[in-house]
Amino acid sequence: MSGFWESDRGGLAIAFAVVLPVLVASVGASVDFAQIYLVRERLSGALDAAALAAAASTSDPDAIEARVSEFFDANYPEDRIGLTYDLEVSVTDNEVHVSAAADYSTVFLRIVGVDTVTVRRETTVQRETMGLEVVLVLDNTGSMRTGGKIAALRAASRNFVDVLFDSAEDPEHVKIGLVPYADTVNIGSYGLGFTPDGEVYDGGQPFVVLPEGWQWDPGSAQYTISRQKWMGCVIAYNEDGWQRDFFDNDPYPYDTIDHEGPWEPYLYEELRRRDGQIEVDDSHPNAHCTPLQVLPLTSDQDKLTRIINSMAPGGGTVGNYGMVWGYRLISPEFPFTEGADWDDHTWKKIVVMMTDGENSVGFYNAYWLSNHNSIRVQQLDERFLEVCENMKEAGIQIYTITFSADAEGARDLYRDCASSPDFYYHAPSQRDLIDVFEEIARSLSNLHISR
CATH class of the missing domain: 3.40.50.410 (von Willebrand factor, type A domain)
Structure with missing residues (x-):
């Protein structure tokens, strides 16, 4: 009877010796698979970052390829898990395509004859000008x-x-x-031809906006003013008597008697009135326009x-x-x-x-x-x-x-x-x-x- 048990224990030992590598490989495979997944994610992230940075920086193919290598190396250095190789870059008018592979050296799967696992990833960045x-x-x-x-x-x-x-x-x-x-700033015809309430005027012709209850009686003073066409320049509106711009005022807000409007002329020298007309020394409402x-x-x-x-x-x-x-x-x-x-x-x-x-x-x-x-x-x-x-x-x-x-x-x-x-x-x-x-x-x- 004792011989039988001794024989049985020997058989179990042999069976365990045969099964043990398989058990170790099965349990250890989960560790290797987790590492392979990590390599895959890191590789994808490095490719995405490199392609995005390169595509946004220039349209020159050689410069894009150099930029891809620079950013890929920064995001997937050599001391990371997996040895990278075969980084490829393809550039067209609207796309940058990048691919790479990494070899992962297994720890446990090599027991069953799998020494390395190659992980390949690729990404494409579309250069879209919206x-x-x-x-x-x-x-x-x-x-x-x-x-x-x-x-x-x-x-x-x-x-x-x-x-x-x-x-x-x-x-x-x-x-x-x-x-x-x-x-x-010269805003041109937009200043002369439009008002916020939708009225449109012909900027090429003299006109006058009349207050309610007034009538237009052509006179030499208005004629003298309207001959000087505004070029379209504006400056800032100021309070307390400072200079005013044309755009914030009503178009040509002159009455039919006074030769002066509520704008402050842009002058180095004074205005002088002679015989009812305006004479300007070297300056006028378009000065420095x-x-x-x-x-x-x-x-x-x-x-x-x-x-x-x-x-x-x-x-x-x-x-x-x-x-x-x-x-x-x-x-x-x-x-x-x-x-x-x-x-x-x-x-x-x-x-x-x-x-x-x-x-x-x-x-x-x-x-x-x-x-x-x-x-x-x-x-x-x-x-x-x-x-x-x-x-x-x-x-x-x-x-x-x-x-x-x-x-x-x-x-x-x-x-x-x-x-x-x-x-x-x-x-x-x-x-x-x-x-x-x-x-x-x-x-x-x-x-x-x-x-």
């Missing part, structure tokens, strides 16, 4: 005439426009507006290029004028209604604001020179930031650019205006300005991951 509304608010002040600055701005702006239209499958998905500004009118949002690339090429420097710097009219251009509300509705999320609203200097006050703007110019400049800066905050609250994405050494004092102000510090750029040189505009243009794309 509806883009972009307003360029561009410094056309007198300081831009030196050192080839205005030529650099023209080149940078043209390239910006070309990049956006070249990246769009349909040019109707891109609308760009222009606000050339100095110490005035920025000659180039704003261009409302448009998909006409050729027209944009023509206007950009027409930019000419002159006047001082009042950035809040430019910014507030950039706000109005991109808004769907009066007086410019080309913008998409605020709640239309298929369109992005972007304003790019550029300056080569600090805000200033002078004989010709709403603030004038005084013994307290530093206080007045501070007030301009505060108004500028207030406009920026209102725009950001409305969902407008703001990029800001300071250009050249003359703009050093404006850097903090423009950084605060931007939607984030990453959206602020300083361009010390002409070449830098062109590169900054191009970088912003190439970043304005809506990216979507698809597998």
Whole structure:
């Protein structure tokens, strides 16, 4: 009987020795499978991050491939589980396709002859340019005439426009507006031809808006005034007797007797009345008027290029004028209604604001020179930031650019205006300005991951 039990124990030992590797492999396989899943997720995450970063940075295939490698290595370093190999990048007009594989060395599955498991993952980023509304608010002040600055701005702006239209499958998905500004903004026919209550006037003919109970009796004084056509420039409205703009007033609010309207003329010298007519020494209601009118949002690339090429420097710097009219251009509300509705999320609203200097006050703007110019400049800066905050609250994405050494004092102000510090750029040189505009243009794309 004892022999039988000894024989039985020997058989169980043999059976256990045979089954043990299988049991160990089965239990250990769960550990290996968990590690394989971890490799799979880390690999996918690294590919997604690399493809997104590369696709958003440039459209150059070689640069995209280098960017993919840089971000992939940062997110999946060699000391992570799994040895990566065979990273591949494919770039087309609208897609960036990235694939990679990782070998995981097993711990327990090797017992049953499985030494390594290869994990392969891939991802595709679609470079989709959705509806883009972009307003360029561009410094056309007198300081831009030196050192080839205005030529650099023209080149940078043209390239910006070309990049956006070249990246769009349909040019109707891109609308760009222009606000050339100095110490005035020229709103053109929009100021002369429209009123908020819907009345439309012929801006090419003299007209007068009569108060109730008045009648029109043509006279030489009105004739003298109406011969001077307003060019369309506006400045800020001020209280307490300060200078007023034309846009906030009724069109030509003159009566038929007095030769003076309630606007403050933009003069260096005095007005003199002779024989019932107005004579102005070297100045008039269009003095220092920025000659180039704003261009409302448009998909006409050729027209944009023509206007950009027409930019000419002159006047001082009042950035809040430019910014507030950039706000109005991109808004769907009066007086410019080309913008998409605020709640239309298929369109992005972007304003790019550029300056080569600090805000200033002078004989010709709403603030004038005084013994307290530093206080007045501070007030301009505060108004500028207030406009920026209102725009950001409305969902407008703001990029800001300071250009050249003359703009050093404006850097903090423009950084605060931007939607984030990453959206602020300083361009010390002409070449830098062109590169900054191009970088912003190439970043304005809506990216979507698809597998």
